[in-house]
Amino acid sequence: MELPQWFVPASCLVILICISTLFLRRDGKRKNLPPGPPGLPIIGHLHLMKPPIHRTLQNLSEKYGPVMFLRFGTLKVLVVSSPSAVEECFIKNDIVFANRPVTLAGKHLNYDYTTVGFSPYGDHWRGLRRLINQELFSVSRLAMLSDVRVDEVKILVKQLFERSGGSWTKVEVRHRFVDLIFDVMLRMISGKRYYGTDVVSKEATDFKNMMDEIFELINPAAEDLFPVLQRFDLFGVRKRMKQVAKKQDSFLQNLIDEHRRKRSSSSNNNGANQEKKTMTLIEVMLSLQETDPVFYCDTTIKGIAAAVVAAGTETSASTMEWILALLLNHPEVMEKLKAEIDTHVGKDRFIDDSDISKLTYLQSVVLETLRLYPAGALGVPHSNSEDCIIGGYHVPKGTMLMVNLWVLHKDPKHWKDATKFMPERFQNGSSEGYSLIPFGAGRRQCPGANLAKRIMALTIGSLVQAFEWKKIGDKQINMMEGDGLTLARLEPLVALIRPRQEMTPLLSGL
Structure with missing residues (x-):
């Protein structure tokens, strides 16, 4: 007998009600959960989550405090927004909160939870972390690859110079920043670049489209909040994830195979191996694969490459867009920054x-922007592996931890004139501890923080050194943010630029 069309959705609804009731009763028996607003059956507090979510959570924390308990469907959520609560999570309970929540994206887009971003805390994750710290983000490795960053920034400067034609020209910077970061990351990983004036190919277009889809799908799915729905794939999310994961795997495997063929050809021709300082990350890992083929398998290599590109691109590009917007709204800061660059670098060479x-001062501008507009307003979610106590409250095992950086970084108890753009606040070189953690905290804080800050400072410094910038019209630039895992601007930044007259001879030689 054929089941009626309403049977499956109705059955799912009944199951969800039962599960929700069970969870609510079980949690209700626990004493001293953190405070939070009243929730609804099945959906918990999802009905309260109006975009942008970080502002909604800010409003709720003003009422319920800096340690707040919510429920998104069946998912338990802890939201913290004070330095003391953050310190308690990542110092006293560091190992407890060293895991990531279980999500569809972790399974299907991150090689079944084996990438450095989604792997459970343990020996495998420590091995991955050690590898990227040594072979990609160490001080010596960053110094070895500085030419890559400088070269890509000069390519961007050249593009803008050629576009301007020597007069005021309208430019939209976001897609240029995304292309810049993509190429820096890809050159570090594989030695290849896909964007710029001299690179236009179907491969580049396909790669960009693939990454755009990954950035979209990595957001929490309905199935993450209601796991019972996963077996039905009612919204087609799992199917889409599998399709794009296949494309990603094929792209990355091609990069590995290409490097492997070059190594084989070099060996057959009795050519000497490249020195380590010139080796890409894939080349380094293929060398390590010879001594430990189990750990340094192709899946590990692909997972690291995918994680590095995905984690660093949107975040750095968005932050640089915010920096320029702030500088345009604060021309006095722009002039002070320009004066510093002219004093220490001059006008006869590039930064x-x-x-x-x-x-x-350039570093302070970057830090102040990260304070006001952190790349991830709610950080990267953590999950506790066992029950713990935060702020005197009981937090049950399996709770997702969200740190509201939007609130933390603007706490008037820790920041004078907290909502104002004042790079000078960082000029004394003091550390702000857990009141400023744009790259996270604890064992799983972003390992690429130093690289990100270097790229952003080099890029913004070069653009201020080479060009005059001004707003279109007299109105202040809209500084409202959009919603999403990455804190992007609500409106893309469009500005007017022209080459600085004293820099034109140098720019003409690019």
């Missing part, structure tokens, strides 16, 4: 990676 340490 180099080695100059960044001397440009303290």
